[in-house]
Amino acid sequence: MTPETLAQIYAMTAVAVGIILAAAGLGSALGWGMICSKYLEGIARQPEMRPQLMGQMLFTGGLMEAFPMIVLGMSMWFTFANPFVGAAKSAIGG
Numbered sequence: 001m002t003p004e005t006l007a008q009i010y011a012m013t014a015v016a017v018g019i020i021l022a023a024a025g026l027g028s029a030l031g032w033g034m035i036c037s038k039y040l041e042g043i044a045r046q047p048e049m050r051p052q053l054m055g056q057m058l059f060t061g062g063l064m065e066a067f068p069m070i071v072l073g074m075s076m077w078f079t080f081a082n083p084f085v086g087a088a089k090s091a092i093g094g
Helices: 003-045 047-080 083-092
Strands: none
Touching: 003 047, 003 083
16 A cells, blocks of 8 residues: 555545534534524413423433534544555555
8 A cells, every 4th residue: 555545545534524523513503503493482482481491402402412522533533543544455455
């Protein structure tokens, strides 16, 4: 395996990790926006339900925030323990 091939694999992995992290961040931001807008709509319809709605909003937001952290962990795995390098070496036979 030539150094150029190895560098190209790492470069493509870095681009893919950047796209994955950007998509996770965008999804998280859109999710928080939707959660908060529905929370405000619920309060506007039934103001007496505010404490229950707030608890549900924070619980749902916490679950939704776990997704980018899981994606970050997977991205770090791709960055530091790149499985594509091992697969390329075994495919080439060297």
